[in-house]
Amino acid sequence: MKAQSKIWMDGKFVDWDDAKIHVLTHGLHYGMAIFEGIRSFKTPDGAAVFRLQEHIERFLNSAKIYRMDLGYSVKELVKACVDLVRVNPSKEVYIRPIAFTGYGEMGLNPLTSKVSVAIASWEWGAYLGDTTKKGVRATFSSWVRIDSRSMPVQAKCAANYANSALAKMEALSAGYDEAILLNTQGVVAEGPGENIFRVRDGVLSTPPASSGILRGITRDTVIQFARDEKIPFYRNDATKEELYTSDEVFFSGTAAGVAKVSEIDGRKIGYDGTPITDKIAKLYDQTVHGKVKRYSKWLTRVP
Ligand SMILES: Cc1ncc(COP(=O)(O)O)c(C=O)c1O
Numbered sequence: 001m002k003a004q005s006k007i008w009m010d011g012k013f014v015d016w017d018d019a020k021i022h023v024l025t026h027g028l029h030y031g032m033a034i035f036e037g038i039r040s041f042k043t044p045d046g047a048a049v050f051r052l053q054e055h056i057e058r059f060l061n062s063a064k065i066y067r068m069d070l071g072y073s074v075k076e077l078v079k080a081c082v083d084l085v086r087v088n089p090s091k092e093v094y095i096r097p098i099a100f101t102g103y104g105e106m107g108l109n110p111l112t113s114k115v116s117v118a119i120a121s122w123e124w125g126a127y128l129g130d131t132t133k134k135g136v137r138a139t140f141s142s143w144v145r146i147d148s149r150s151m152p153v154q155a156k157c158a159a160n161y162a163n164s165a166l167a168k169m170e171a172l173s174a175g176y177d178e179a180i181l182l183n184t185q186g187v188v189a190e191g192p193g194e195n196i197f198r199v200r201d202g203v204l205s206t207p208p209a210s211s212g213i214l215r216g217i218t219r220d221t222v223i224q225f226a227r228d229e230k231i232p233f234y235r236n237d238a239t240k241e242e243l244y245t246s247d248e249v250f251f252s253g254t255a256a257g258v259a260k261v262s263e264i265d266g267r268k269i270g271y272d273g274t275p276i277t278d279k280i281a282k283l284y285d286q287t288v289h290g291k292v293k294r295y296s297k298w299l300t301r302v303p
Contacts, residue, residue, distance in 0.1 A: 001122050004088040008080050008119040011072075013087060019118065026113040027100030031159030034062035037193075037254045038095040040085045040121075040302065043290025047085055048299035049095065050254075050288045051217050052078055058156065058217070059097055065155040068115045070099050077119075078300065084119050085302045094124035094255070100158075127193070127255035128177055132281065135262025135269075136177045136251065138191075140240055141167035145181040145189035145212055153212050164192030178251065180243070180264065183212040187237040194253035195219040196261075198238060198246040199276045208235040218252040218284070221298070225283050228294070231276060248274045250281070258284045 007019035027033040036059045040049045056077045063070050072080070081095055098120075101113035128136050146153060146163045153160065167179035180196060183189040188207055190196055195216040197206045204226050209215050226233040243249055247270045249261040258281040260274055287295040 001124075004090065004093070004120075004122055006084070006087045008084050010116055010118070011080075013084075019120065021116070022103040024106060025100065025103050026106065026110060027102070027158070029106070030101070030108060030110065031157065031162070032066065032068075032110045032113075033098055033100035033158035034059065034066060034068065035096060035098040035156055035158060036062075038081065038097070039254055039288070040093050040095060041288045041290070041299075042091050043299060043301075045290060045301055047092075047302040048290055049081060049085060049302065051221070051298050052081055052300040054217050054220075055254075056081070056097070059099070062155040062157060063099055063115075065152045066157065067111065068099055068101070070115060070117050072117060077117075080119055082300060082302050084121055088121055090121075090123055092123065093121040095119065095121045098158075124255070126257050126259070127253070128251070128259045131256075131259040131262075132278075135260040135274075137175075137263045138178045138180050138249075138261050139171050139174055139176040139265050141170055141179040141181050143167045143170065143179075143181060145183045147184045148212055153214060154209075156214060161192075168192045178261075182240070185211075185237075187211060187239055188243060189213050191251050191253070191256075194251035194256045194259070196243075197222060197250050197252060198243055199248035199274075200242075200246050202276070203232045203234070204276060205234050205236050205238070207237055211237055216253055218254055218258070221284065221287070222252050222258065222280055225280055229279065229283070231279075244269075246270065247272070248277045250274075250277045257281070 003016045006013040038055045099117045101110045102116040105112040143166045171179035190213040244267045251259040
């Protein structure tokens with residue numbers, strides 16, 4: 001990771017190398033850290049952050065679920081992200097707000113610890129690489145997606161990502177690029193850090209929120225594209241074999257973008273190209289780069 005100039009920490013900008021915390025930070029020991037992943041893009045009007053408001057709202061909802069009082073409003077955190085992009089001039093960055101229970105008291109009860117909030121950014125290419133040609137080789141994980149009866153999946157909490165990291169490591173060591181996790185009911189949930197869509201006979205579908213997924217903002221963007229482009233769409237559960245026999249499969253997420261899946265567990269996906277994935281991936285790319293007027297409402301300019 002290439003260092004940027006500044007990181008926002010508890011309301012102030014500090015130098016990248018000074019953004020440090022104590023080894024006894026409560027959140028490091030007990031997983032009490034909630035975070036977001038946001039991207040800023042180069043547009044014809046300069047840098048702009050994609051769906052910033054929605055990401056910060058999800059951040060505050062994650063905090064609410066874990067009873068963390070961040071002490072900042074949506075407006076203040078939106079401004080902090082925009083200011084951060086401005087003080088770290090870069091072409092395009094990934095923005096990582098994080099809030100965690102800090103140094104002070106140890107022991108499980110998080111409510112005795114002060115909450116710290118930080119926002120960092122760095123240059124980060126597409127998480128699964130350029131998938132437009134080759135596509136992602138994915139595998140079903142032996143790890144089951146965490147269940148909201150044990151951990152709230154709608155909270156983007158660091159602890160959830162131990163489950164994701166196990167699935168990711170397993171996929172990589174088996175020679176695949178990415179994992180797909182089933183939920184406790186045995187149906188498709190999502191990737192370790194992405195939602196999943198499939199196309200069959202011209203119909204686009206994705207697992208519903210009740211399947212125990214993070215309700216991705218890119219997923220919502222794709223759903224709105226489908227509505228606007230009149231692509232038949234519904235939310236439904238899918239089994240493993242329904243994914244194997246889909247015409248098209250793709251992941252969606254802030255880190256990965258819209259990433260075509262070309263193979264799952266040694267089965268090539270589809271026969272006749274990926275027209276719907278290609279259309280959505282193109283529209284997403286144009287939208288985040290400020291080239292589609294009807295979606296310019298999703299971009300927060302960095303003045
Ligand atoms: C588990 C999980 N699912 C889905 C997503 C996609 O969400 P978004 O499109 O908001 O980045 C992410 C990324 O934040 C994630 O971590």
